[in-house]
Amino acid sequence: MTTMSELPEDVVNEILPRVPLTSLRAVRSTCKKWNSLSKYRVFAAVRKQFLGFIMMDYKVCSMRFDLQGIRNDGEFVDPSIKQVDILDQIEVSKVFHCDGLLLCVLKDNSRLVVWNHYLGQTRWIQPRDSFHKLDRYALGYDKDRNHKILRVFADYEGRNQVSGYEVYSFRTDSWKAFCLTPDWDIESHQRGVSLKGNTYFLAQEKKITVGGGKVEDILLAFDFTRERFGPRLPLPLQSDEADYFVSLSCVGEEQLAVLHQSWEISDVVEIWVTNKIDPGAVSWSEFLSSVSDFSVNPLAGSFFIDEEIKVAVIFDLDGDKRNETCRNQTAYIIGEDGYFKSVNIGEARNLGIPDKDGYTQRIYSRPLVCSYVPTLVQLQINQPGTMIESHD
Numbered sequence: 001m002t003t004m005s006e007l008p009e010d011v012v013n014e015i016l017p018r019v020p021l022t023s024l025r026a027v028r029s030t031c032k033k034w035n036s037l038s039k040y041r042v043f044a045a046v047r048k049q050f051l052g053f054i055m056m057d058y059k060v061c062s063m064r065f066d067l068q069g070i071r072n073d074g075e076f077v078d079p080s081i082k083q084v085d086i087l088d089q090i091e092v093s094k095v096f097h098c099d100g101l102l103l104c105v106l107k108d109n110s111r112l113v114v115w116n117h118y119l120g121q122t123r124w125i126q127p128r129d130s131f132h133k134l135d136r137y138a139l140g141y142d143k144d145r146n147h148k149i150l151r152v153f154a155d156y157e158g159r160n161q162v163s164g165y166e167v168y169s170f171r172t173d174s175w176k177a178f179c180l181t182p183d184w185d186i187e188s189h190q191r192g193v194s195l196k197g198n199t200y201f202l203a204q205e206k207k208i209t210v211g212g213g214k215v216e217d218i219l220l221a222f223d224f225t226r227e228r229f230g231p232r233l234p235l236p237l238q239s240d241e242a243d244y245f246v247s248l249s250c251v252g253e254e255q256l257a258v259l260h261q262s263w264e265i266s267d268v269v270e271i272w273v274t275n276k277i278d279p280g281a282v283s284w285s286e287f288l289s290s291v292s293d294f295s296v297n298p299l300a301g302s303f304f305i306d307e308e309i310k311v312a313v314i315f316d317l318d319g320d321k322r323n324e325t326c327r328n329q330t331a332y333i334i335g336e337d338g339y340f341k342s343v344n345i346g347e348a349r350n351l352g353i354p355d356k357d358g359y360t361q362r363i364y365s366r367p368l369v370c371s372y373v374p375t376l377v378q379l380q381i382n383q384p385g386t387m388i389e390s391h392d
Contacts, residue, residue, distance in 0.1 A: 050304050050313070052371040053084075056329060057349040058091035058107050060084045062117075063369070065313065067306050070333055070341060078343060079331065086122065087115065095368060098139040098194035100375025103149060109133050112149065114170075118374040125149065128166060128175035136162075138192030138199035140224040146171045147377065148224050150199060152186060161185055167227050170379075176227070184218065184232070189299045191368070193248040195256055198223055198279050202245050202258070205232060217245055219258075221279035230279035236260075236272040236286070246301040250371055257287065259296065259303055259314070267292050269334060271305060271312050288312060288336035302369040311335045315367040317348055329367045 050065040065079040091107035102115045109132060112125040136152040149168040155161055164180045184205045192199040203220040219233040235245060237260055246259040256277055260270045271287045287305060296316055303314040311333055318328040327348040333341040345367065 050306070050371065051373075052304070052369055053095060053097070053102060054081060054315070054345075054370075055092055055095045055368040056081070056346060058093065060087045060092055060095060060102070060104060062372075065331075067309060067311060067313070067333070070309070070311065071339065076341075079345060081345060084117075086120065087113075093133070094137060094191065095370055096137055096139045096192065096194070097370035097372060098199075099141060099147070099197070099377065100373050101139060101147065101377060101379075102370070102372075103137065103139040105131070105135075105137060109135075112137075114139070114149075114379060116375060116377060116379050117372070119376065119378070121379040123170075123379040125168060128177065134188040136186050136188060136190065136192065136201070138194060138201075138222060140194050140199045140222070141197040142225040143197075145197075148227075150192070150222055150224070154188070167224075178227070180229075182229075184220065186220065191247065191302075192222070193250055193256065195250055195277065196253065197225075200248060200256060200277075202235075202248060203232075219282060223279045233280075233282045236284035237270070244298055246296050246298050247303065249303050249305070251305060251307065253373075256282075257303075257305055258284075259301060259312075261292075261296050267295060269296065269312075269314070271303075273305070273307075288334070290334045290336055290338070290340075292332070292334060292340070294332055294342075297366065299366065302367070304369065304371060309335075310337075311339065315345075315369050317366055318342070318344070 050063070050067070052063050054061050054063045061081050061083045063079055063081050066077055069076040087104065090104075090113070092104045093107045093109070094105040096103040100116065100118060102117065104113045104115065106113070111127070112131075114123045114125065115121070131151070132153060134154060138150040139147070140150065141147045147170045150165060151168070152162055152165045155163040162180060162182055162185055164178055166175050166177045168175050184203045186201045186203045190202050192201050199222045201220045201222070203218050205216045205218045217235050217238060219235055221230040221233065222228070223230055235258060244261065246261055249257045249259070251257050251273055256274045258272050260272070262268045262270075268289060269292045270289045272284045273287045275283045275285050287307075288310060294316070296314060301314060301316055303312055305312045312335075314332045314334065316330060316332065318330045328344045329346050329348045331343040331345055333339070333343065348366070
């Protein structure tokens with residue numbers, strides 16, 4: 001009888017790409033050969049697919065999205081989405097990815113959990129003082145590959161303006177707090193995107209002009225080695241009241257992409273990618289510009305791009321705002337050549353809470369997507385409730 005370890009390599013290469021993310025632990029435990037091959041062959045074989053995680057209705061799900069057959073409806077396969085069992089006991093409000101690790105913010109803002117999917121490890125992190133629902137977070141690492149978490153907080157009693165930040169070090173198991181009074185702001189819905197260890201935010205610089213103030217959109221980097229925000233970096237376009245930058249996304253491990261939409265010019269969606277980027281410099285080139293029949297919500301609008309077939313996939317709710325009883329979470333696939341396809345990925349949960357008069361405003365959950373690559377980073381597993389030493 002042939003064992004798993006004795007299967008020919010060409011057979012193994014056929015099997016591994018079909019393994020869902022949620023089953024990788026079982027594959028690794030099959031035998032030493034499969035354990036070593038799973039890290040490299042699975043992800044090399046699916047390089048033409050998007051592999052990542054999507055947060056839907058406060059639950060983290062794995063997602064595999066194959067775009068190769070999109071221009072032939074007979075070949076296109078709807079994305080595979082499966083809930084992650086190891087996190088099914090918690091509700092998550094935000095997710096962030098860096099270097100194969102997933103940072104999850106609990107819905108009640110009581111704790112954070114970092115998860116290494118490939119190794120099946122989790123690490124729970126308590127606040128130095130307390131977390132807030134409007135905190136901004138990011139995950140990154142310094143030049144010594146020490147992974148860290150950034151928490152940006154605000155004066156929540158006043159104008160919700162950024163007033164400081166904290167950095168948690170995995171190596172020292174502690175928080176450090178920094179005061180900050182910047183002339184820029186990061187809005188609470190903006191999600192940091194990590195690239196080569198550093199994290200980038202869409203931010204707004206406040207300028208005093210004759211007759212009042214002016215807001216200018218900027219790109220802002222956080223350097224985890226220096227534990228400091230870098231200089232203001234330019235974005236490819238500047239927005240006005242009818243235009244805005246929606247969100248950032250990683251393109252592989254070397255580039256960043258930004259999504260911009262104009263409401264005045266036929267709902268034009270533009271995506272730009274970096275030619276060069278580091279915490280001190282950036283340059284841009286246009287990836288695609290497409291007229292869309294949907295509006296991307298600035299509170300959501302997570303996306304990824306496929307450079308080979310020149311398309312972008314944007315995740316948001318469907319466009320039927322008139323339907324007050326049901327909305328769908330949707331993947332919009334757009335191309336510069338005018339290609340458009342919408343894919344229903346599940347019914348959106350109504351998150352509305354009744355007011356004192358019993359009226360419930362319908363607020364629907366929006367999908368949030370991040371990419372994924374495997375990592376062997378050890379998390380030094382702890383248990384929920386473990387107290388973390390703090391340093392001011």
